[in-house]
Amino acid sequence: MIRIDNLTKIFETPNGPVTAADHINMEVPEGEICVLLGPSGCGKTTTLKMINRIIPSTSGRIYINGEDTTGMDTVELRRNIGYVIQQIGLFPNMTIEENIAIVPKLLGWEASRYKARAKELLDLVALDPGTFLKRYPRELSGGQQQRIGVARALAADPPVMLMDEPFGAIDPINREVIQDEFMKMQQELRKTIMFVSHDIDEAVKMADRIAIFRDGRLVQYDTPDDLLAHPKDDFVESFVGDDRALKRLRLVQVKQVMEPVTTVRPEDSLSTALQRIEQQGYSHAILMVNERQQPIGYVSRSVAQTTSGLCGEHYFGLKTEASPEDDLRKVASLMFTHDTTWLPCTDANGTLVGQVTQRGITHYLGATYHPDALGTLPRQLHKVSA
Amino acid sequence: MDTFDFLTGNIDLILKLTVEHLSLVAVAVGLATLTGVPIGIAITQNERVARVVLYLASIIITIPSIALFGIMIPILSTIGQGIGYLPAVIAVLLYSQLPIIRNTYTAINNVNPALREAARGIGMNPVQRLRMVEIPLAIPVIMAGVRTAVVMNIGVMAIAAYIGAGGLGVLISRGITQSDPRQLIAGAIAVSILAVIADYGLLWLQKRLTPKGISA
DSSP: OEEEEEEEEEEEETTEEEEEEEEEEEEEOTTOEEEEEOSTTSSHHHHHHHHTTSSOOSEEEEEETTEEOTTSOHHHHHHTEEEEETTOOOOTTSOHHHHHTHHHHHTTOOHHHHHHHHHHHHHHTTOOHHHHTTOOGGGSOHHHHHHHHHHHHHTTOOSEEEEESTTTTSOHHHHHHHHHHHHHHHHHHOOEEEEEESOHHHHHHHOSEEEEEETTEEEEEEOHHHHHHSOSSHHHHHHHOTTHHHHHHTTOBHHHHOBOOOEEOTTSBHHHHHHHHHHHTOSSEEEEEOTTSOEEEEEEHHHHHHOOSBGGGSOBOOOOOBOTTSBHHHHHHHHHHHTOSEEEEEOTTSOEEEEEEHHHHHHHHHHHHSTTHHHHHHHHHHHHHO | OHHHHHHHHTHHHHHHHHHHHHHHHHHHHHHHHHHHHHHHHHGGGOHHHHHHHHHHHHHHHHSOHHHHHHHHHHHHHTTTOSSSHHHHHHHHHHHHHHHHHHHHHHHHHTSOHHHHHHHHHTTOOHHHHIIIIIHHHHHHHHHHHHHHHHHHHHHHHHHGGGGTOOSTHHHHHHHHHTTOHHHHHHHHHHHHHHHHHHHHHHHHHHHHHSOGGGOO
16 A cells, blocks of 8 residues: 655756645555556656655655655665666666566575576566576567566565556557556556556556646546546546547446347247337347357347248347457447447357447446436536525 | 897897886776776766866876976985886876776766666665666776777886886887987887787777677
């Protein structure tokens, strides 16, 4: 856990004092990723770097796992905090093994132990130890180097990590890959992480909480979903972007908006199908499943109305399906690609578990934008009368 | 042809003078490295001090060697060393300061700030930063300074023969006083060859000392 209490930084410049961070108060719960977000010069990096005293604070306190760091020895403090920077900063005169093992070495581990640790960490960041241990940083690509940067920060297993735009200098394709790998790692390691970014998409993807900074102040500190649904003011709203509803799609999984679905079987008659379509109010079609509840196609309303016979003789094949773990961004993309407004959802065995519809998605997102539409009305009236 | 005969006929003498010459330069530049590198590192901590130190070192290097020897005679005479080995070594030691201090200062200052931040961020103290990161990365440039000092001072040391320090300058000074071009030319050629060989030798050493990860 990281707790920041009234943390302030005032830089003395020739043009007078400049407040880079103004009484910042926030808490990152154990095992969560907090992304500090904002335009350049907003104080997010200053705040991050005050935690490991790369920048000394003017006033305020920092607690790590409940312990006040004020009296701690700087070198000691830093060795217990993983640090990853955008420029990576691998030492070019050291091999990859030496780079990863540097903190354990400084901590006085035995050679056999830190060498084993280096190997283990290379595996963790998905690089082959046999190939990379004895190489030098300049022989690696930017993406590989930053994986080593992350491995180095993790070497002594610090409870807390600080990351200053760690993936900012990596090309977009590799960045996605590295972000995904990092998230997978984090699910196991559960480090408490503070992460500076200026990329709202990265923040939404990685953060458990997002802290928006502006002019040295912490403007809003919320979960990504809350931030996108309820930006506190115009600045936050413009910063998260006009497409904030679309960004939220990534945060919602299919199972959150999945609806129960009525189906037919191949041996049912078309009139049964029509009856169920009418009953359920389906506009275009009804899903058909086999005896193992696996979707195999759909019967369209117009066919059911105009034809007689069995469903199994007059159905159309399915274009695609979704899984309950997919995020809505993927689902929306599938819907656009296949020109459809609904998708069946199946589990790992291919068994039908429900459906996801465009209307369901819209409703879900809309519901959280207006959580208490009735509740806000009197408040607004109150404002007007006051 | 005469010069060639002189060279072959006096090979023992020339070798003896060469060794003498080289050992004078080696001792002086060796001591200069021991003083210059720490000074170069120390002045990275304060820009004002750095300017003053580099300025002083530049002034020293502009003093003609013959004048420097002249200045030292009365001073060192007080301990009975007005001429000979000691003033020669001191002169070369002083001349070597500028290239060594300046190169060390520049090399340490030019270490990528991101590396310095990474080193601080992972909890290296200043001494560890110097030892594990900054000095290894600065080695090629520091060594280039040492090479400059050596080559330059092999020339300076030839003049030290005039104050009785020995070395290949003996051949040159004798050649002038005896109007003997054979000795003059032999001495000059030997000094030049020595400078070239020393430079290559140090280049080899520089490559050996440069960490593998940064060597070209």
